[in-house]
Amino acid sequence: MVANERGQLLLIGGVAIAIVVFSTILFAHSLAVTDGITTTGSADTIERSADREASVERDLGRLAAETRGDDLDGFEGRYGNALQNYTRTHNRVVASSGGTYLNATLNESASLGNETSQISPGEIDDPDGGPKPKEWVVAKNVTRIAVFNFTFTKGHDSGKPFNITVTGSNGNWWALEVSLNGTGSPKNKTVTIRDSAPGSDIPVCTSPNSGPDSQDLMINLITGTCNQGSGFKTFSDVTKPPYTINVSKGQKADGTYHFAAIGTFPGTSYDSGDTEPYPVIPAVDTTYDTPSASYNRTVLVEVDDR
Template sequence: MTDGGRTSTDEPTRRSWKTGTEPGPEEDGGPRTRQDRGQLLLVGAVAVAIALLGVAVLFNATIYTESVPDRGTIAASHDAEGYIEAVRQDTARLMGVLGTDGSVGTAELRGNLTTYNRRLQEVVADGKPAYIQVSLNETDSDTDQLIVQDAPEDFRSVDGDAGWSLVDAANATNVTSFGMTVDQVDASDRFELNASSTTTDDWWELAVYRDAGGDVVVETTTDDGGASTCTVGSIPVTLNETGVVGGGCSYAFADGVSGPYTLTFDGGQHAQGTYRIAVNGSVPTGNLSPDGSDSPSLETVIVAASVDLVYETPDVSVRTTIDDVEPLAPADGPTVTTLLDDGFEGGLGAWQEIGSVDTFTQSVYSDQGAAATIAGDDGDASGLRTAASYDTSAYDEVTVEAWVKAGGGSDHPEEYDGEYFYVQYRDDGGAWEAIREFDSYSQGEEFTVSATITDPDAFHDDFALRLVRNEADHRNDEWHVDSVVVVGREVP
């Protein structure tokens, strides 16, 4: 694997599954041997969000170009056009999966495009001498500012003010999306949201309160005397731009008020809940947490992405920016849940040691950032196991991904000494089944693990993952693991 245009390939002989009665590390009675592991299917190495999109996203580019003959510059130009269209569609699908209300967090999209780029590089490099680079162009992307309170709290500012301004008319033109859930409201006081124009006398007010009988009421009022009252009954009450969700009450957000306008909360101490409000334009940060360390917070979201693409072969060099990529809503399909996504940037908190082992995190040998290192001179079923168990009983497939490196320091594991490494899952009988066995490797070799498990014994309420060695004769017989992802997929 190389940095920059990083690629990682496994030779075909190292993608085979062990069958029969090969020995492996033991714990809780050791792994159960089977004659048939055909239910374990290898798929392309994908990131969390890319796993959500399915294999089609990762290999979309290959589909676009597989029929183009290699005829020098003309063929290479056709390849480039195919990759441009493929990256546009894949980015749109990625935004659709990651996003909420037509937008996606900038950092989230940037990170997932980085992972997508690495996987795409593997696909391209596997077929011909070519280089491809995909990255988010944040400067050219169309963004909104998202004001967020994700935990049910009082509707106060970050400094505790109950009456405060969320949006300043001098900086923002309008609210592009609005979602709020009121989980609690006082018996005798109102919570109000006000939109007021500073260029006209127009204003609009949304109020939530309880009537004399204790029922929850949603009321809208305008400067021209218009009013609408809707008795919802009980909480929670969920609101969006068009009315009460599921409540049969409708309104138009900021009806009659042309932007730019000021958006304020009044009586924030009288109600509790959550909200996500997207604003077109800049937002004053004095009342918000700019780094997400407190609530409410402010983050930049992308509504239309610009993506830079570089594609180079011996025959052609293309550098372009793909503009105006909007989220593509995912089609009805499988329900996908990320059970584990650990790059070990925060340490080993999601794992527990098993056996006599020395484990720690470091950044010298890693896929990106930090990685977990499994060391020590006693290798008998020693390593790491997920601290939590996962309920996979509702799924039809479980996909497991990881990056693994054999050694890399002054000393290292030796395959000729029978020093092997295993990625395993716990089945419904408590035995450990091999997802991948590393019994053929060279010093410092890197591997990408990507497997889809469909064996019925993997679907139960005590699923776990472990990373173990069977043997080690030196303290520095190290194995390094990074980018561990476990995704459950329920097929409708």
């Protein structure tokens, strides 16, 4: 059983204790999008339930972090299943005490964020194939990034190297480049990071560009790791959101990428179908049934992605 699955089981199992005692109003990393009283009851009744809701919403955020992990693909389905398990456990506990019943479901249309990806190795060009496909804007006005992964399979020689640049609202910038170096054959493909501070160039990983010893260079730009190795300085250490993210010399490296964020994915870079909704901040519909009231809320659940 992987660590994420163990974490989910521990969280859901802990509901049996957490639901019984609501003596303290817990801090909830969430924001109510909609409120509605659907049967009898009053606003005062709902407010008196704030401690219960805060605890539930805090659990929803922890559950989202556990189910997301480092895996972009299938998060919506995994989180939806986790919410079902959480709801069943919650309601089994309260069934014998006449407490508050809960229903929690993922609301994808109200969630915030989009994703784009290239799943087959190739030049990292503008998905729209615009007039300058090698120089393109990945996203701008980016306030939150959930997934920022590149896998580089090959570098191409001559001229300026492939480059991803993140520019922050504070005027600082951070860049990652893929270049070829060495005098032998094959040359090495090398990932180097640099930023607006002078003399900041740091090679972070390298591999032969071809041949039996060649390895793909798998970069997580959020955690600052290459092939699960030691960490390096990331864009969030240097810059401040909102970010603008650009690719230049897309023809100088082959690879794949996954990117999910809250921001503007410009039409100059993407056609319809090049991006899809992705719950960077998931919206969850919650319904509470008590002896005196039944009410619902849609909340945005904050997820700690670091």
